[in-house]
Amino acid sequence: MKGQRVVVLGGAGFLGSHLCERLLDDGAARVVSVDNCLTGTERNVAHLKGRAGFESMRQDITEGLSVEGPVDYVFNLASPASPIDYAKLPLETMRVGSVGTENGLKLAEARGAVFLQASTSEIYGDPLVHPQREDYWGNVNSIGPRSCYDEAKRYGEALTMVYARSRGVKTRIVRIFNTYGPRMRLNDGRVVPAFVGQALRGEDFTVFGDGTQTRSFCYVKDLIDGLVRLALSDVTEPVNIGNPREMTMREFAEAVRKAAGGGGKIIHLPLPKDDPKQRRPDITRAREWLGWEPRVGLEEGLRETISWFRTVAAQGSGS
Numbered sequence: 001m002k003g004q005r006v007v008v009l010g011g012a013g014f015l016g017s018h019l020c021e022r023l024l025d026d027g028a029a030r031v032v033s034v035d036n037c038l039t040g041t042e043r044n045v046a047h048l049k050g051r052a053g054f055e056s057m058r059q060d061i062t063e064g065l066s067v068e069g070p071v072d073y074v075f076n077l078a079s080p081a082s083p084i085d086y087a088k089l090p091l092e093t094m095r096v097g098s099v100g101t102e103n104g105l106k107l108a109e110a111r112g113a114v115f116l117q118a119s120t121s122e123i124y125g126d127p128l129v130h131p132q133r134e135d136y137w138g139n140v141n142s143i144g145p146r147s148c149y150d151e152a153k154r155y156g157e158a159l160t161m162v163y164a165r166s167r168g169v170k171t172r173i174v175r176i177f178n179t180y181g182p183r184m185r186l187n188d189g190r191v192v193p194a195f196v197g198q199a200l201r202g203e204d205f206t207v208f209g210d211g212t213q214t215r216s217f218c219y220v221k222d223l224i225d226g227l228v229r230l231a232l233s234d235v236t237e238p239v240n241i242g243n244p245r246e247m248t249m250r251e252f253a254e255a256v257r258k259a260a261g262g263g264g265k266i267i268h269l270p271l272p273k274d275d276p277k278q279r280r281p282d283i284t285r286a287r288e289w290l291g292w293e294p295r296v297g298l299e300e301g302l303r304e305t306i307s308w309f310r311t312v313a314a315q316g317s318g319s
Helices: 015-024 042-048 085-089 090-111 148-166 191-201 218-231 249-258 285-290 298-315
Strands: 005-009 031-036 054-058 073-076 114-121 170-176 205-208 214-216 239-241 245-247 264-267
Touching: 005 015, 005 264, 015 218, 031 042, 042 054, 042 085, 073 090, 073 148, 073 218, 085 090, 090 114, 090 148, 090 170, 090 285, 114 148, 114 218, 114 298, 148 298, 170 218, 191 214, 191 249, 205 214, 205 249, 214 249, 214 264, 218 249, 218 285
Parallel strands: 005 031, 005 073, 031 054, 073 114, 114 170, 170 239, 205 264
Antiparallel strands: 214 245
């Protein structure tokens, strides 16, 4: 990415801020973070504002996208991404996944830039195939409570491919599996901040269902490396990026307890509707096409994440 000019949509979010930092570290000449801060926060990129080449713009990309000058890459990470967020913001989620994505594609088309669409493992729904491969079409409830996010991402993939086929835009699609690390919001409803927060407060771990449903957790540094590798490649097919180490929710709660040195017993709550029972990426494409695989183990990643949350708690911020 040395010397490249990059626009990151959703740049003040959890993943977007880490991507901006990585691009600057790699020597990008210009990195423009675009975010309306509906779920992101300027605090995530505050440490970057003194760095040469970094710009932060407050824009709602569903209302239009105005970035001056040459652009080599557009990364579209703009979307609410936690169940709490898209339950509160269902229309905003669908609009950013449709109108916002198209505005990003139009920018890439106008500037001759590569467009990378950040999709999600949620396009597989509650999968009937395990682990999930990119050629699996999914098992998604199009009218369920999670559909605003799932279908917005599925539409975003379709729209990206239409622009590639009919308009000649250079596109990439990444399907992101559960990712964790510093700068997650403690109250965003996802399992990592939920369990970490409960452990740090000495509370019981709340596990939905019987705790046998599985997830696979990828540390943010590894995930961002996968995004950059994909953007720089010639791969046009969707690529899973995630950690194939699969754990039950009960096992994950115990891993957080061990890493944090605290937490109460495990208590069970009803399983939300359409909550996937299994999640594990098949990363054959990433390994063979990108030379990518995760390198940060869960224990190391949890130490870094918990350390960050302790700092946030000491500062009295719910970032």
